[in-house]
Amino acid sequence: MSAASYYMTITLFIPCFVDMMYPKVGISMVHILERLGHKINYPEELVCCGQPAFNSGYWDESRTVATKVLDRLKDAEAVVIASGSCGAMLKVFYPDLFAQTPQAQNAKNLASKCYEFSDFLANRLGVTDLGARFPAKVTFHDGCHGLRELGNKKPARALLAKVRELELIEMKDAETCCGFGGTFAAKFPMISTAMGEVKCASAFATGAEYIVSNDSSCLMQVQGLLDRQKNPVKTIHLAEILAQS
Amino acid sequence: MKSFVREFITQSRHVTQELRHRQLIQTALGKYEVKRDEKKAAFQNWPAARQAAAETKWEAINHLDQHLTDFARRLEARGTVVHWASTAETARDIILGIVRDSKARSIIKSKAMTAEEIHLNDALEHAGFEVVESDLGEYIVQLRKEAPYHIVFPAMHLTRGEISELFARELGSAPTESPEELTMIARRALRQKYITADVGITGANFAIAETGMISITENEGNARLTAALPKVMITLLGIEKILPRLEDLALFLPMLATAGAGQALTCYNSLYGGPRQPGESDGPEQYHVVLLDNRRTQLLADPEQRDALHCIRCGACLNVCPIYRNIGGHTYATTYSGPIGSVITPHLRGLQDWKHLSYASSLCGACTETCPVKIDLHHHLLQNRRNSARQKPSRTEKLTFKLAAVVMNRPRLYAIVKKMARLFQPLHKLVKGSRLDPAYAWTQTRDLPTVPDQSFKDWWRTRA
Ligand code: SF4
Numbered sequence: 001m002s003a004a005s006y007y008m009t010i011t012l013f014i015p016c017f018v019d020m021m022y023p024k025v026g027i028s029m030v031h032i033l034e035r036l037g038h039k040i041n042y043p044e045e046l047v048c049c050g051q052p053a054f055n056s057g058y059w060d061e062s063r064t065v066a067t068k069v070l071d072r073l074k075d076a077e078a079v080v081i082a083s084g085s086c087g088a089m090l091k092v093f094y095p096d097l098f099a100q101t102p103q104a105q106n107a108k109n110l111a112s113k114c115y116e117f118s119d120f121l122a123n124r125l126g127v128t129d130l131g132a133r134f135p136a137k138v139t140f141h142d143g144c145h146g147l148r149e150l151g152n153k154k155p156a157r158a159l160l161a162k163v164r165e166l167e168l169i170e171m172k173d174a175e176t177c178c179g180f181g182g183t184f185a186a187k188f189p190m191i192s193t194a195m196g197e198v199k200c201a202s203a204f205a206t207g208a209e210y211i212v213s214n215d216s217s218c219l220m221q222v223q224g225l226l227d228r229q230k231n232p233v234k235t236i237h238l239a240e241i242l243a244q245s
Numbered sequence: 246m247k248s249f250v251r252e253f254i255t256q257s258r259h260v261t262q263e264l265r266h267r268q269l270i271q272t273a274l275g276k277y278e279v280k281r282d283e284k285k286a287a288f289q290n291w292p293a294a295r296q297a298a299a300e301t302k303w304e305a306i307n308h309l310d311q312h313l314t315d316f317a318r319r320l321e322a323r324g325t326v327v328h329w330a331s332t333a334e335t336a337r338d339i340i341l342g343i344v345r346d347s348k349a350r351s352i353i354k355s356k357a358m359t360a361e362e363i364h365l366n367d368a369l370e371h372a373g374f375e376v377v378e379s380d381l382g383e384y385i386v387q388l389r390k391e392a393p394y395h396i397v398f399p400a401m402h403l404t405r406g407e408i409s410e411l412f413a414r415e416l417g418s419a420p421t422e423s424p425e426e427l428t429m430i431a432r433r434a435l436r437q438k439y440i441t442a443d444v445g446i447t448g449a450n451f452a453i454a455e456t457g458m459i460s461i462t463e464n465e466g467n468a469r470l471t472a473a474l475p476k477v478m479i480t481l482l483g484i485e486k487i488l489p490r491l492e493d494l495a496l497f498l499p500m501l502a503t504a505g506a507g508q509a510l511t512c513y514n515s516l517y518g519g520p521r522q523p524g525e526s527d528g529p530e531q532y533h534v535v536l537l538d539n540r541r542t543q544l545l546a547d548p549e550q551r552d553a554l555h556c557i558r559c560g561a562c563l564n565v566c567p568i569y570r571n572i573g574g575h576t577y578a579t580t581y582s583g584p585i586g587s588v589i590t591p592h593l594r595g596l597q598d599w600k601h602l603s604y605a606s607s608l609c610g611a612c613t614e615t616c617p618v619k620i621d622l623h624h625h626l627l628q629n630r631r632n633s634a635r636q637k638p639s640r641t642e643k644l645t646f647k648l649a650a651v652v653m654n655r656p657r658l659y660a661i662v663k664k665m666a667r668l669f670q671p672l673h674k675l676v677k678g679s680r681l682d683p684a685y686a687w688t689q690t691r692d693l694p695t696v697p698d699q700s701f702k703d704w705w706r707t708r709a
Pocket of ligand 1: 563
């Protein structure tokens with residue numbers, strides 16, 4: 001395992017659904033980053049980035065939540081976000097949300113030090129081999145926000161490539177949306193479901209045992225459908241794989 | 246009052262469950278993607294080409310007034326009559342007037358989405374004229390009395406078998422599954438129409454300001470015949486079709502063909518600059534160009550979304566859109582479907598009536614990634630949502646987000662909500678997936694994850 005040249009204090013942003021439903025994802029991140037020698041800071045009072053309100057068009061309500069995040073993370077050295085989607089919110093959409101407000105500069109400053117987990121490991125720390133072992137066939141689903149808003153196609157694959165005994169089989173249309181889309185999944189469940197079914201079918205066609213992603217929200221959608229279909233394929237977050245040894 | 250959103254939801258529910266439709270569209274667009282990628286690879290530098298195209302369109306749209314007047318002046322110098330139509334109604338009236346003045350009976354038309362936008366065929370037919378679509382796909386949907394399914398591939402939703410049945414029924418032809426034979430059947434029916442038509446109506450792909458010319462690009466040669474045979478030619482186009490220079494076509498024609506259909510170049514590319522000139526042996530005696538605004542200038546006035554006027558109607562954003570691919574073109578119930586339709590329809594036809602299209606998106610951004618002229622499509626959907634919520638907020642939603650903000654900002658309250666979620670989980674099993682389930686929207690088709698006993702925060706605290 002290679003270590004970064006200097007140790008930093010990393011602030012973890014754990015969104016509500018990871019906190020409540022996917023604690024293992026956050027725990028894995030803590031283990032991995034600590035093993036690399038860094039100190040973790042977890043501001044417990046931050047649970048939401050404000051994306052649901054933002055995406056629904058209620059920017060004032062979103063700002064109420066987001067202002068707290070901005071204030072609390074002002075002095076952070078680096079912020080690692082346990083979801084590509086929330087990562088995009090902090091990094092890409094906060095500057096829009098706070099444009100022409102007194103917080104505009106704060107939002108820009110914060111954006112420059114926010115990282116989605118895989119991007120942080122591969123690009124900020126320059127570490128891809130974490131000594132993990134995961135003997136299974138997996139396929140990777142690119143969460144749209146991580147992929148297109150943050151431009152992270154390579155980090156996850158670079159990290160997976162170093163996992164011992166893991167075989168990555170790319171699916172057709174890995175970059176196609178799984179249909180989650182936040183409130184979209186509840187507002188237009190039939191469209192969201194159809195999209196998810198298409199996604200599951202491409203993943204299933206690879207013969208992989210696991211669908212991996214760096215966004216638990218996508219995995220909630222995919223796993224929800226797989227379970228309903230009684231499909232034995234499992235979903236797992238990238239961080240959970242990287243934490244295995 | 247007709248509820249567009251209710252209709253949209255009913256239609257989406259219906260189409261998303263039609264597995265045959267899903268298969269058909271996925272296969273067709275899968276093939277398109279392969280060809281598009283091949284042709285994209287032939288560009289020396291596709292990203293740079295997109296950038297150049299976006300900049301050219303930016304210039305065109307930001308100096309639209311100047312370019313349009315140049316364009317019109319140059320066309321007029323060659324004897325073209327240029328008409329300015331600020332609304333759909335004016336455009337229809339202008340065209341009806343021209344058709345009446347020329348004492349026409351039958352009209353041949355090549356593909357024009359602007360004509361769909363202003364419901365031109367209905368108006369002409371209503372006034373007693375026969376209008377025949379000459380583009381094969383358009384002809385097919387016209388025979389079916391349907392709107393085009395896609396802005397580039399109007400009949401993409403139909404199988405050969407269905408087209409054969411349609412032709413047998415409407416044209417009395419023998420059933421066949423061969424695409425060539427089907428084309429021949431349509432061609433035979435159409436040739437007759439070209440010869441007898443008094444007026445030809447076309448759309449336009451580009452309008453060249455520098456030379457005062459219309460550029461039309463097509464694969465069947467039908468637009469050429471539509472333009473060449475009748476005595477009177479009319480071109481209807483949106484004012485955003487402007488390109489500043491003739492040489493811009495060197496980029497835009499291959500780009501449109503690549504993004505639109507996975508072709509290096511469309512088969513027939515023509516330029517029209519006026520009616521038959523003295524000494525020329527063919528071409529129409531009269532040429533009319535109708536420039537359509539129909540609320541495009543309102544979009545122009547919106548600095549955030551003005552770039553939506555860059556659109557060259559290639560259809561690429563529809564092709565890659567997972568929403569479009571699952572709900573199909575007709576579900577939108579708009580002239581322009583897919584991501585670009587969801588962006589501009591609220592501007593063209595009213596935000597409150599059409600905002601649902603902006604919400605019916607997972608905001609995946611595949612559209613923006615593919616758009617050859619780099620329109621920030623999915624972010625415009627977000628802006629439409631914001632504008633509509635500002636203009637007319639839903640009370641329940643606003644309250645929900647206000648309450649959520651209160652909970653999220655107060656750790657104690659959040660802890661209580663978390664505890665309640667865990668407590669109610671066993672009870673949830675009783676109603677799960679039923680109409681009584683508060684999470685029905687999710688659980689009717691999907692399972693929910695089990696909430697573990699220990700949250701991340703609980704775990705963190707055990708370490709302290
Ligand atoms: S928005 Fe872009 S991708 Fe969509 S039709 Fe217009 S030019 Fe093509």
